[in-house]
Each structure stands twice: as structure tokens, then as C-alpha cells.
Amino acid sequence: MDEKAVYTCVDQEHDAWRCRRCGYIENFEADGPEENGWHFCPGCGREIVTEETA
Numbered sequence: 622m623d624e625k626a627v628y629t630c631v632d633q634e635h636d637a638w639r640c641r642r643c644g645y646i647e648n649f650e651a652d653g654p655e656e657n658g659w660h661f662c663p664g665c666g667r668e669i670v671t672e673e674t675a
């Protein structure tokens with residue numbers, strides 16, 4: 622199974638992203654987890670993949 626932590630942008634205006642595995646939410650200064658150098662979720666420790674929202 623896919624054990625990666627899927628991060629979804631829940632607030633594009635404030636660059637807030639949420640981990641769909643553990644519910645951890647981070648407000649980035651700009652952009653998303655990848656652009657901010659995040660590779661692992663601090664909440665569940667899994668590797669982060671980002672889900673683009675339509």
C-alpha cells in the first residue's frame with residue numbers, strides 16, 4: 622500500500638496544507654511543502670507527496 626503522506630492545500634490564500642494521514646496542518650509563508658524543502662510530515666513521519674487541487 623502507499624504509505625506516503627498526502628498533503629492537500631486546504632487554504633490557498635494562506636498557503637495552508639494538511640496531511641491527509643494524520644491531520645497535521647502547516648501554514649507556509651509561500652507555496653507548498655515541496656517548495657519549502659519539506660520531505661517528511663512532522664506529524665506522522667511519512668514521506669510527503671502533494672496533491673494539487675483543481
Ligand SMILES: [Zn+2]
Nearest residue numbers: 640643662665
Ligand atoms: Zn502526517
